[in-house]
Amino acid sequence: MKFDSRLLSGIGVVSAVVEAGSFARAGESMGLTQPAISRAVARLEERVGIRIFNRTARAISLTDEGRSFYEAVAPLLAGIEDAAVRAGGSRTLVRGRLRINVDGTFGHHLLAPRIGEFLQGFPELTVDVSVRDRMGDLVGDGFDIAVRFGEPETSSLKARLLLRTRVMTCASPSYIARYGEPKKPRDLRSGHRCLLIRNDATGRPYEWEFRRGERVVPVPVTGSLIVNDTGSLLGACLGGAGVAQLLELYAKDIIAQGRLVPLLPDWSDETFPLYAYHHASHIVPAKVQAFLEFVREITG
Numbered sequence: 083m084k085f086d087s088r089l090l091s092g093i094g095v096v097s098a099v100v101e102a103g104s105f106a107r108a109g110e111s112m113g114l115t116q117p118a119i120s121r122a123v124a125r126l127e128e129r130v131g132i133r134i135f136n137r138t139a140r141a142i143s144l145t146d147e148g149r150s151f152y153e154a155v156a157p158l159l160a161g162i163e164d165a166a167v168r169a170g171g172s173r174t175l176v177r178g179r180l181r182i183n184v185d186g187t188f189g190h191h192l193l194a195p196r197i198g199e200f201l202q203g204f205p206e207l208t209v210d211v212s213v214r215d216r217m218g219d220l221v222g223d224g225f226d227i228a229v230r231f232g233e234p235e236t237s238s239l240k241a242r243l244l245l246r247t248r249v250m251t252c253a254s255p256s257y258i259a260r261y262g263e264p265k266k267p268r269d270l271r272s273g274h275r276c277l278l279i280r281n282d283a284t285g286r287p288y289e290w291e292f293r294r295g296e297r298v299v300p301v302p303v304t305g306s307l308i309v310n311d312t313g314s315l316l317g318a319c320l321g322g323a324g325v326a327q328l329l330e331l332y333a334k335d336i337i338a339q340g341r342l343v344p345l346l347p348d349w350s351d352e353t354f355p356l357y358a359y360h361h362a363s364h365i366v367p368a369k370v371q372a373f374l375e376f377v378r379e380i381t382g
Contacts (some may be wrong), residue, residue: 092126093155096134100152101181101224104142141263144222153221153238154278157361175368177206182373183220183228187312188356189213191332193229196380197201200373207369215282215310220359227370228359229377240362242374245381246353247331251292252342256322262327267292267299267349275324276305279315290327292349299349331381356381 098108098119105119112119127134134148144152184193189211201209217228220239229367234241251265257275264270272291287308291300305324309315312328319326321342328342336342345349358377360370 089126089129089299092122092129095122096126096148096152097156097224099123099135099142100144100156100222101179103224106350124351125259126359133284143218149221150238153361159366176204176372178369179208179210180227180373181210181212181225181281183214183217183223183225183230185214185215185217185230185232186213187231187329187332188229190313192380193377199380200376203376204369204372207372217221217359221361226360226367227373229356230359231354231356233355234357234359237359238362239359241359242360244356244358244377246355247329248350249326249329249352249354250333250350252319252328252331252333252337253325253345254320254322254342255340256317257319257324258343260322262343263343264315267301267346270301270325274303275327276303277318277324278303278305278308279312279327280308280310282310288327291352291353292346293351294349295351322328 095108095112098112099105102108102111106116107117108114109119114122123134130151132151133145133149134151135142136145163211182193191214193211197209197211217230222230228239229244238355253261259270261274264274271274276290280286281288289300290303291298293299307318307323309318311354312332315326316328316333316336318324319328320336333342337344358374360366366374
């Protein structure tokens with residue numbers, strides 16, 4: 083295929099549409115009319131021989147072929163932008179808009195309290211954070227990167243393991259004063275109130291297990307409170323409503339303050355992973371790389 087400069091322009095328009103979520107908003111961001119955006123997309127579709135977007139009266143979405151195409155070209159487009167900035171001699175390579183997809187645990191407990199430091203370090207960058215129960219379609223929704231707890235699902239995205247944090251079983255001092263402290267994992271099956279958190283993937287509460295070295299003891303706990311986010315779980319535990327399994331990464335400061343007490347410390351070898359996801363390409367945009375380094379810093 084002979085290179086056509088309109089091809090690159092069309093890819094830029096597609097990227098704007100994916101990020102904005104509509105032709106009209108993409109036109110506003112690029113200073114073009116909606117018909118001009120539509121024509122640019124149609125020309126690109128004709129040029130590459132695929133239909134990039136599904137269009138309805140109310141919404142647009144990437145087709146399967148369009149998603150594959152965008153997933154391949156988006157990192158290259160970001161690389162071209164970074165190269166142009168370097169060629170221009172700019173001291174600030176991290177600039178533009180960074181769209182981040184995070185789960186509530188990471189977003190509320192780890193990212194939000196420290197995001198000001200990141201913004202201060204990169205004054206030409208605008209950060210758009212979306213807290214979602216599930217990652218969804220990172221490419222189709224126009225996100226640059228996602229950071230989420232849990233084992234990764236099979237996808238074409240690049241998944242980077244950032245860390246593994248221990249699962250801590252905790253209760254408040256007031257709860258322990260009332261119900262006592264369990265001496266072994268199976269003590270939690272009776273005489274204790276356990277706070278459960280729902281797994282959105284299955285609709286059922288996460289199962290509890292306790293690890294000491296290679297030994298694993300599953301404990302089928304029950305409880306009268308089930309929540310679907312760690313904020314509610316942590317709040318209920320702090321309020322003395324029951325025993326909860328929390329991640330050491332965000333619970334350690336609260337434990338150090340004496341507001342929560344770790345239970346069964348000899349059985350706390352279970353870990354939970356934190357992963358970052360971004361487009362699978364050897365070219366990682368400067369803004370994505372900067373954010374990855376920031377996440378490693380705040381979770382280190």
